[in-house]
Amino acid sequence: MATKKTTKSKSKKVQKQLHEQLVLNKYFLSLFDVNNFGKDFEYLKESSLEGYNDGRSRFITEIINRNKCKIPNDTLLRYDDNIRKHTNHINQQRKREGKEITWKYFQYLSILFV
Template sequence: MPRGRPRKNDAASPKASARGRAAAARASLPLNRKLALNQWLLGLFGVERFDQLAAHLKDESLEGLDADNIHRFHHALCLHLPPENRPELTDEQLLEYDQAIVSVTQHLNDRRITRGEEPIVWKYFQYLALLFTEIYLDRYFRDPAGLRQALNARVAALNENIPEADRIAALEESEDPRLQLNKIAFWMATGSGKTLLMHANILQYQRFLETHGLSRELNRIILLTPNEGLSQQHLREFQKSGIEAEIFRRPPAFSSGSI
């Protein structure tokens, strides 16, 4: 038999096969396919992808309000998304959410208009972010256990068609749903108006607290920034939006002889 080192591809085959199996066992699904909350929200509108929802709203002529102080985006959603595909989001419910967004926007614009500045007019992706927030907060405050059940159902549906390593853990039914669901995150691009949306989110959250008699549970909101300059910038932005704010100062530490 010929002598010499084994051919490279022969020697590598077992290792390559093992690496392939290991890679298959690791998580491989993109992050945006694992966002159960996002998938649940899209499902309420009868679509599977964000672009399917946004496609009807990208026309710039839809920005702003009509003569009845209703966002034109609202009319477009009701027109292009058949009611039978979104049974949990009736036209009336969407209008209620829209009017809440109008109220928030007017609050943010009052001082801007008084100062002669340009008022805020939402882009389609900003409007959808605010609409998603309204839906989530409504379900969270009104029926947190029902929200958890709906999210777990979405998680189960997502897990059916993905590898085991990619599967998402369901929320424990034995725990308090308010504590499980009291944190959400927004994934938005740089320059998409996150500061203004944050101001709107604060007002949305405060309104739901007041509506459900929970205002006393919140005594302050802390915005963390990486440096003093950004803190001052955010302070000016809060003032423009008519939201009371001040720079947080840590109280001086007590000395050993203090009482």
């Protein structure tokens, strides 16, 4: 009678670092010709860039002026307009409470990426 040999697999699971798992994030960063979110978007941290000017966010104006983005400007402006419309819709209710939303650069970019 043959006996079954049970062998325990001693293979170790190699755990990847978080930044190695964020493939989609890397793709979006590449569209903006960016390698490091914190360093390469440093220029957007200025609080003077928060908010809108002439119906366009100051962030998108600055991004377009840098002219490194692989996304066409008209597409970026369309995305920005959509963000503005949704933000205004949210703020309609919040204005009465005096708690309007003003996006920080990392929040704006997260919305833009989505």
